[in-house]
Amino acid sequence: MSETVTTLTPAVVVVGAGPSGLSAARELAPRVGEVLVLDRESTAGGIPRHSDHPGYGVRDMGRFMDGPSYARRLVRQAREAGATIRTNATVTGWAGERAIEVTTPQGRLLVEAGAVVLATGARERPRPARLIPGDRPRGVYTTGHLQNLVHLKHGKVGERAVVVGAELVSWSAALTLREAGCRTVLMTTEYPRPDSYALFSGPGKVLFGTKVATRTRVSRIIGRPCLRAVEIEDLDTGHRRIVECDTLILTGDWIPDHELARTAGIAIDPGTRGPLVDSALRTDRPGVFAVGNLLHPVDTADVAAIDGAHVARSVTAWLDGGSWPVGEGVRLLAGEPFVWVAPEILRPGDPVPARRRLLLWGERYIRLPHVVLRQGGRVVARRRVWWPVAPGRVFRVPTDMLSTVDPLGGPVTISAEP
Amino acid sequence: MSTFDVAVIGAGIVGSAIARELAGYELSVALLEARDDVGDDTSKANTAILHTGFDAKPGTLESRLVREGYHLLYGYADRTGIPVERTGALLVAWTTEELDALPGLKEKAELNGYDRTEIVGAEEVYRLAPHLGEGALGGLTVPDESIVCTWTTNLALATEAVLRGVTLLLNHRVLSVEKPVEEHETATILRTSEGDVTARWVVNAAGLGADVVDRLFGHDRFTVTPRRGELLVYDKLARPLANRIILPVPSSRGKGVLVSPTVYGNVLLGPTAEDLIDRTDTGTSEQGLEFLLEKGHRIMPELLEEEVTAAYAGLRAATDHQDYLIEADAERRYVLVGGIRSTGLTAGMAIARHVTDLAGKAGLPLVPRDDLPEPPRMPNLGEAFLRPYQDAERIAADPAYGKVVCFCERVTEGEIRDALHSPIPPAGLEGLRRRTRAMNGRCQGFFCGAEIANLLEADR
Ligand SMILES: Cc1cc2nc3c(=O)[nH]c(=O)nc-3n(C[C@H](O)[C@H](O)[C@H](O)COP(=O)(O)OP(=O)(O)OC[C@H]3O[C@@H](n4cnc5c(N)ncnc54)[C@H](O)[C@@H]3O)c2cc1C
Ligand SMILES: Cc1cc2nc3c(=O)[nH]c(=O)nc-3n(C[C@H](O)[C@H](O)[C@H](O)COP(=O)(O)OP(=O)(O)OC[C@H]3O[C@@H](n4cnc5c(N)ncnc54)[C@H](O)[C@@H]3O)c2cc1C
Numbered sequence: 045m046s047e048t049v050t051t052l053t054p055a056v057v058v059v060g061a062g063p064s065g066l067s068a069a070r071e072l073a074p075r076v077g078e079v080l081v082l083d084r085e086s087t088a089g090g091i092p093r094h095s096d097h098p099g100y101g102v103r104d105m106g107r108f109m110d111g112p113s114y115a116r117r118l119v120r121q122a123r124e125a126g127a128t129i130r131t132n133a134t135v136t137g138w139a140g141e142r143a144i145e146v147t148t149p150q151g152r153l154l155v156e157a158g159a160v161v162l163a164t165g166a167r168e169r170p171r172p173a174r175l176i177p178g179d180r181p182r183g184v185y186t187t188g189h190l191q192n193l194v195h196l197k198h199g200k201v202g203e204r205a206v207v208v209g210a211e212l213v214s215w216s217a218a219l220t221l222r223e224a225g226c227r228t229v230l231m232t233t234e235y236p237r238p239d240s241y242a243l244f245s246g247p248g249k250v251l252f253g254t255k256v257a258t259r260t261r262v263s264r265i266i267g268r269p270c271l272r273a274v275e276i277e278d279l280d281t282g283h284r285r286i287v288e289c290d291t292l293i294l295t296g297d298w299i300p301d302h303e304l305a306r307t308a309g310i311a312i313d314p315g316t317r318g319p320l321v322d323s324a325l326r327t328d329r330p331g332v333f334a335v336g337n338l339l340h341p342v343d344t345a346d347v348a349a350i351d352g353a354h355v356a357r358s359v360t361a362w363l364d365g366g367s368w369p370v371g372e373g374v375r376l377l378a379g380e381p382f383v384w385v386a387p388e389i390l391r392p393g394d395p396v397p398a399r400r401r402l403l404l405w406g407e408r409y410i411r412l413p414h415v416v417l418r419q420g421g422r423v424v425a426r427r428r429v430w431w432p433v434a435p436g437r438v439f440r441v442p443t444d445m446l447s448t449v450d451p452l453g454g455p456v457t458i459s460a461e462p
Numbered sequence: 463m464s465t466f467d468v469a470v471i472g473a474g475i476v477g478s479a480i481a482r483e484l485a486g487y488e489l490s491v492a493l494l495e496a497r498d499d500v501g502d503d504t505s506k507a508n509t510a511i512l513h514t515g516f517d518a519k520p521g522t523l524e525s526r527l528v529r530e531g532y533h534l535l536y537g538y539a540d541r542t543g544i545p546v547e548r549t550g551a552l553l554v555a556w557t558t559e560e561l562d563a564l565p566g567l568k569e570k571a572e573l574n575g576y577d578r579t580e581i582v583g584a585e586e587v588y589r590l591a592p593h594l595g596e597g598a599l600g601g602l603t604v605p606d607e608s609i610v611c612t613w614t615t616n617l618a619l620a621t622e623a624v625l626r627g628v629t630l631l632l633n634h635r636v637l638s639v640e641k642p643v644e645e646h647e648t649a650t651i652l653r654t655s656e657g658d659v660t661a662r663w664v665v666n667a668a669g670l671g672a673d674v675v676d677r678l679f680g681h682d683r684f685t686v687t688p689r690r691g692e693l694l695v696y697d698k699l700a701r702p703l704a705n706r707i708i709l710p711v712p713s714s715r716g717k718g719v720l721v722s723p724t725v726y727g728n729v730l731l732g733p734t735a736e737d738l739i740d741r742t743d744t745g746t747s748e749q750g751l752e753f754l755l756e757k758g759h760r761i762m763p764e765l766l767e768e769e770v771t772a773a774y775a776g777l778r779a780a781t782d783h784q785d786y787l788i789e790a791d792a793e794r795r796y797v798l799v800g801g802i803r804s805t806g807l808t809a810g811m812a813i814a815r816h817v818t819d820l821a822g823k824a825g826l827p828l829v830p831r832d833d834l835p836e837p838p839r840m841p842n843l844g845e846a847f848l849r850p851y852q853d854a855e856r857i858a859a860d861p862a863y864g865k866v867v868c869f870c871e872r873v874t875e876g877e878i879r880d881a882l883h884s885p886i887p888p889a890g891l892e893g894l895r896r897r898t899r900a901m902n903g904r905c906q907g908f909f910c911g912a913e914i915a916n917l918l919e920a921d922r
Binding site: 048148149150151152170172177178186189193264268 | 695742852854861866869872874906907908909915
């Protein structure tokens with residue numbers, strides 16, 4: 045390699061300065077020596093930087109704050125703890141087990157660390173990935189794009205918007221649209237009931253006067269060169285109609301930013317599409333850990349942040365000469381109506397999962413579900429919980445339910461029943 | 463405006479190549495384009511394969527020009543830095559009929575002057591393409607079939623034309639034509655959406671609009687039918703699945719659906735073939751996308767597990783003729799370059815030579831220039847070559863090449879700045895995407911869309 049490349053050798057390198065990466069750095073810096081956090085954006089903080097509304101920090105900071113303040117606070121805490129944060133630093137690939145290549149305006153870096161924490165987050169699927177046919181006009185955005193445009197660059201959008209999705213992030217998009225002077229004329233969701241978002245659809249209607257079309261998908265995009273309308277389809281009747289709009293926001297439908305994990309050849313969970321991890325948040329590559337929405341696309345920022353704090357203990361143990369476990373342990377699998385569970389692997393002796401919760405993603409609404417754990421064809425635990433399974437939101441299962449699991453009994457499937 | 467020696471209508475690959483070629487002689491040349499950028503029609507939306515011409519119809523003009531164009535573009539790519547990769551192609555037979563067709567295809571390739579194809583058995587097919595779906599019975603290898611960057615090709619040709627002194631007239635749609643009235647008058651007046659342009663000779667390389675322009679000259683020899691081809695571009699993480707071009711056995715309906723790596727490190731699935739009426743309908747359709755998924759599922763099921771990064775459609779300028787329609791009209795001092803359907807990227811430079819030759823024979827004076835500038839060195843968009851973000855020396859010399867603004871495609875601020883200050887700067891976001899790859903990646907702007915719009919705006 046050429047001599048213009050600078051080599052750095054921190055104890056830990058954290059890739060991504062969002063809530064999870066910054067929290068990991070804050071906890072690690074006082075314990076392990078040099079902690080280097082790298083982020084490709086010009087400002088650290090991750091998604092909350094441009095999520096300019098309240099709703100952050102409840103579980104990790106015990107406060108209710110807006111995204112940008114929350115991001116700034118996390119950055120300050122990590123710095124005060126002694127971590128080095130470098131922005132405009134894009135990690136572009138691997139140069140060894142725990143060595144990464146980085147591009148910065150100050151030059152190319154080679155970072156050889158004792159441990160690597162991947163905290164690269166998740167993004168919303170854009171229009172092509174959703175295979176929505178039609179014209180390719182201007183005016184189609186994801187929430188991330190929209191909020192970058194409005195909050196960080198003070199750009200303009202149109203006047204009449206359709207928002208695809210009716211989950212937390214969709215309402216966040218509607219708020220941003222309102223701020224940008226754009227009316228949300230319709231929200232669509234493929235799910236059958238808007239009341240699975242009771243928290244939001246009530247105030248939503250009052251706040252925005254917005255209708256939510258359930259069991260509906262966008263079947264075509266119309267307009268050249270600017271968006272003019274969308275065609276929507278009722279999934280039950282097949283009936284289609286045209287809704288005029290000049291702005292279309294595609295929300296939710298998350299996919300982890302797993303490029304670094306995949307190019308490393310790290311095992312990926314087919315459900316989350318993020319790295320397969322155990323309850324210590326280890327991947328299958330020694331010294332490489334993963335946290336945040338890269339593992340569970342997506343949960344709220346505070347939960348991502350708590351992952352960060354949780355991983356610090358495992359990273360410290362590894363740097364202290366700990367070994368890297370081999371072998372599967374007990375594999376957790378998502379059963380009906382869930383599509384993923386995280387973490388995915390339990391091993392005797394490993395720490396309990398962060399916040400003593402397993403995270404699951406459900407595709408069907410169940411108001412007062414029974415959570416059922418099956419192992420080797422047998423029900424090993426069954427419990428009624430008081431919170432619903434709702435599409436578009438993470439469902440949490442207390443880990444004490446796992447006490448009857450046999451550590452040698454093979455995979456455990458977690459499902460929910462009415 | 464003074465009278466040009468030649469006006470070329472259409473700044474796609476074909477028109478740009480012709481303008482560049484003509485500017486190699488002592489001629490004043492105008493390149494007229496209806497849109498606000500070069501290469502904004504069919505030349506931007508194809509499968510970007512540099513064809514050997516192995517499957518052309520032997521004996522046709524197309525067969526000859528594709529074969530010649532292949533070598534010309536390879537050489538030109540080397541001089542200007544257009545990314546090309548010789549991945550080779552594997553034509554796969556899935557049925558016994560297709561298997562039986564392979565020897566015929568090999569013979570046809572030889573008639574087309576290409577003798578490096580080889581028939582291989584199923585085992586070899588799976589060795590060459592391990593991720594192929596089940597059921598392949600055999601195949602034909604075409605080791606020289608290559609992939610290329612169509613955007614850089616068009617831009618390099620147009621840029622060199624401009625460097626050679628061609629007057630590029632964007633936003634000049636030719637609406638009508640005024641032929642010389644009196645005997646001694648020798649110039650044609652082209653009435654365009656931005657005023658008149660006068661030229662002694664006119665070359666019609668208007669692609670999908672070539673028949674309309676041809677009628678303005680009083681001819682009635684062909685009609686263009688836009689044949690839409692829809693394509694899906696898969697995420698870069700899919701690239702290890704497809705290390706070469708996977709072709710179907712061609713049928714009467716065309717070349718069929720292929721799977722091909724791209725020079726940007728993605729994988730293409732497509733195209734469809736569907737005749738339309740509307741010559742501007744480059745949207746995608748529900749049936750088209752469904753059809754591609756169905757085909758893809760057969761050819762390479764693992765590919766469908768990956769994310770789709772882009773979906774687009776291009777329109778082939780199909781005609782009622784079997785071959786290219788290139789004819790010079792000495793009396794009207796006019797050359798038609800029509801029906802360049804599905805091979806124009808490859809053949810473009812050879813078409814330019816052929817057109818120049820025809821025009822010369824029809825009376826256009828051709829005196830070679832001895833003061834030609836060096837060809838331009840184009841920014842590299844190809845993954846197989848060093849990109850600025852990887853180039854430590856370059857970043858050390860200019861930190862702008864170390865500031866990544868489009869994360870998915872790893873496009874730096876330096877490259878965006880360079881594109882905005884190039885001889886043919888982009889007219890907007892779409893043009894910037896073609897010149898730099900910015901915003902072409904898997905997030906489609908989730909992270910960088912606003913930043914890039916800002917850079918573009920700041921430059922205005
Ligand atoms: C519109 C919207 C509204 C939301 N509203 C709320 C809310 O009200 N309350 C709430 O609690 N949560 C909310 N969330 C969710 C919250 O933002 C996320 O849970 C949180 O940001 C996840 O943190 P993270 O650290 O996992 O990832 P991120 O915040 O996504 O951070 C990942 C970081 O990694 C960096 N990165 C990625 N790849 C690389 C690389 N190769 N090199 C260098 N850096 C890299 C990125 O630049 C980014 O800064 C919202 C999300 C969205 C999109
Ligand atoms: C789906 C698909 C796949 C393909 N795959 C390949 C491939 O793999 N390899 C290959 O070699 N070829 C391929 N092709 C073919 C190739 O793309 C075309 O042959 C080539 O781009 C044609 O270039 P052109 O310059 O003739 O046309 P265009 O690029 O369409 O340029 C014509 C220009 O003329 C302008 N124009 C039209 N009317 C007027 C007017 N009245 N006044 C002024 N300007 C006007 C238009 O705006 C346009 O810019 C493919 C084509 C398609 C559609």
